[in-house]
Amino acid sequence: GESVGLHLPTLSVQEGDNSIINCAYSNSASDYFIWYKQESGKGPQFIIDIRSNMDKRQGQRVTVLLNKTVKHLSLQIAATQPGDSAVYFCAEGGGADGLTFGKGTHLIIQP
Amino acid sequence: GAVVSQHPSWVICKSGTSVKIECRSLDFQATTMFWYRQFPKQSLMLMATSNEGSKATYEQGVEKDKFLINHASLTLSTLTVTSAHPEDSSFYICSARDNENYGYTFGSGTRLTVV
Numbered sequence: 001g002e003s004v005g006l007h008l009p010t011l012s013v014q015e016g017d018n019s020i021i022n023c024a025y026s027n028s029a030s031d032y033f034i035w036y037k038q039e040s041g042k043g044p045q046f047i048i049d050i051r052s053n054m055d056k057r058q059g060q061r062v063t064v065l066l067n068k069t070v071k072h073l074s075l076q077i078a079a080t081q082p083g084d085s086a087v088y089f090c091a092e093g094g095g096a097d098g099l100t101f102g103k104g105t106h107l108i109i110q111p
Numbered sequence: 112g113a114v115v116s117q118h119p120s121w122v123i124c125k126s127g128t129s130v131k132i133e134c135r136s137l138d139f140q141a142t143t144m145f146w147y148r149q150f151p152k153q154s155l156m157l158m159a160t161s162n163e164g165s166k167a168t169y170e171q172g173v174e175k176d177k178f179l180i181n182h183a184s185l186t187l188s189t190l191t192v193t194s195a196h197p198e199d200s201s202f203y204i205c206s207a208r209d210n211e212n213y214g215y216t217f218g219s220g221t222r223l224t225v226v
Contacts, residue, residue, distance in 0.1 A: 041220070043218050098160055102154060
């Protein structure tokens, strides 16, 4: 069936470096994508979203890129900090439906 | 920003008992709310879509008689896990969709442990 997935389950980066987390989706009809951050024992925290009529969107230290041709989504985090350590999920949505979440990537920031 | 309050944050109950989890949108109205379940080291899985004033829509494989959903107002949805069993132990998370801007806001989750 349709799914949203991630390439890497764990990503380890040095503090201060940039991080890139990738996500592949298979539903070509998806028109809304969101990145969430989840810390242990907490609910998902919104990071940034993008609609299918865009290919790039920037926030504070974060950038989301959308490549509809290859159905690929990425989250770039600039100058990673210890507080960025968490599990990151991409999610696909649209219409009145709930979100479909990817498997998650555990981002580890090394000092 | 939009805030969703979810209570309790954790609960331990005995097998066979029922547990109610509340999800409230504090500063916006939400005709639609969603309930997710998350097992350790796994992703969130949508269980059901809660619609104010009408019956909830359940995802395939989710028992509607076991997971009772009530969405009686534009700011409150409840999930009741009936006759709970140890395999129902999980992290339950709600999400509310803002009627004004259609944004999704998540609650902080409820850790259910059935003993």
